[in-house]
Amino acid sequence: MSKERFIEIYNQHIKREGADKLLAYLCDNSDFFTAPASARFHSSYTGGLCRHSLNVYECLADYMARERVQNRYNLNASDETIAIVSLLHDLCKINTYKPSIRNVKDESGVWRQVPSFSYDDKLPYGHGEKSVYIISGYMKLTREEAFAIRYHMGFSGNEDKGNVGSAFEMFPLAFALSTADMEATYFMEPSENNI
Numbered sequence: 001m002s003k004e005r006f007i008e009i010y011n012q013h014i015k016r017e018g019a020d021k022l023l024a025y026l027c028d029n030s031d032f033f034t035a036p037a038s039a040r041f042h043s044s045y046t047g048g049l050c051r052h053s054l055n056v057y058e059c060l061a062d063y064m065a066r067e068r069v070q071n072r073y074n075l076n077a078s079d080e081t082i083a084i085v086s087l088l089h090d091l092c093k094i095n096t097y098k099p100s101i102r103n104v105k106d107e108s109g110v111w112r113q114v115p116s117f118s119y120d121d122k123l124p125y126g127h128g129e130k131s132v133y134i135i136s137g138y139m140k141l142t143r144e145e146a147f148a149i150r151y152h153m154g155f156s157g158n159e160d161k162g163n164v165g166s167a168f169e170m171f172p173l174a175f176a177l178s179t180a181d182m183e184a185t186y187f188m189e190p191s192e193n194n195i
Contacts, residue, residue, distance in 0.1 A: 002050045003033040006087065009057060013083035018139030022088075025138065030094040037090065039097060039117045042189040049093055055184035056177070057086035063176055063183075075172045077144075084141070085148045085177050092130035096121045128152055147171040154178035 010023055026032040037043035037052035061082055069075050077085075100118040103111050125133055128150040135141060135149070151167040151174040168175040 002047055002054055005054055006033070006050050009054070009083055010087060013079045014087075015080060016084075016139050022135065022138035026091075026094075031097075032091070032094045035094060035097050036117050037093065037189075039119050040102075042185045044117060049090060052184060052189065053087045053090060055188045056089060056180050057083065059180035059183040059188070060086040060177060063180055069176070073172065075176060077173055077176075081142070081145055081173070084135075085145050085152075085173065086180060088135055089128070089131055089149050089152045089177060089181065091134045092125075092127050094134075144171045144173050148173040148177040150174075152177045152181050154182065156182075 007023070007027075010019075014023075033050045034046055035050075036045055036048040038048070043049065043052040043055075063069060064075065064077055064082055096119055097117040098120050100116050101113045102116040104114050106112050123130065131149050132141065132146050136146075141149070147167050148171060151164055151171075154168075154175075155161060155164050168178075
C-alpha cells in the first residue's frame with residue numbers, strides 16, 4: 001500500500017525532466033520500498049523508509065498549507081517542490097540496511113535474539129548531501145530544494161550548527177522540511193514500530 005501511494009503522489013506532482021528515470025531506479029534498482037528507515041529506531045521495519053517518506057510528505061504538505069506559514073512567514077512552495085523534498089529526502093538510506101539479528105532482554109530479563117537491521121553504507125557520502133547527490137544524477141534540483149534536503153536533519157545532525165542556522169535563514173524550506181521530518185519521526189512513527 002505504501003509503495004502504491006508513494007508512486008501515486010510522485011507521478012501526480014513530480015513532472016520534471018528525469019523524474020521518470022529516478023522513479024524507475026527506485027522501483028527496479030534499489031530497496032527503497034522494502035528498506036527500513038533506521039536500524040533500531042523510527043520506522044525500523046521492512047518498508048519503513050517508504051512509509052517514513054510518506055509521513056514526512058503528509059507533515060510538510062500540512063505545514064506549508066497553514067495560513068500563518070504562507071501569509072506571515074511568506075513561505076510558499078509548489079506541490080512539486082513539496083513532493084520532491086519530502087518523498088526523496090532520505091534516498092541516502094537506500095541499499096544500506098541489511099537484515100541481521102541482535103540480542104535483547106525480554107520482560108523477564110532473559111536474553112533472546114530478535115530480527116534487526118545492520119547498517120552497511122557502500123557509498124559513505126554523508127546524509128543529506130548523499131540524497132542530493134543521488135537525486136541530481138537523475139533530475140535537476142532548485143537551490144532551495146537542494147538545501148532543504150541537505151539540511152533536513154536540522155540541528156540534530158552532524159553538521160556545523162552555524163551552517164544549519166544559516167541554511168534555515170537563507171532557505172526557509174529547509175526549516176520546514178526539518179520540522180516535518182522531526183514531526184513524522186517523533187509523533188507519527190513510534191507507534192508504527194509495532195507493525
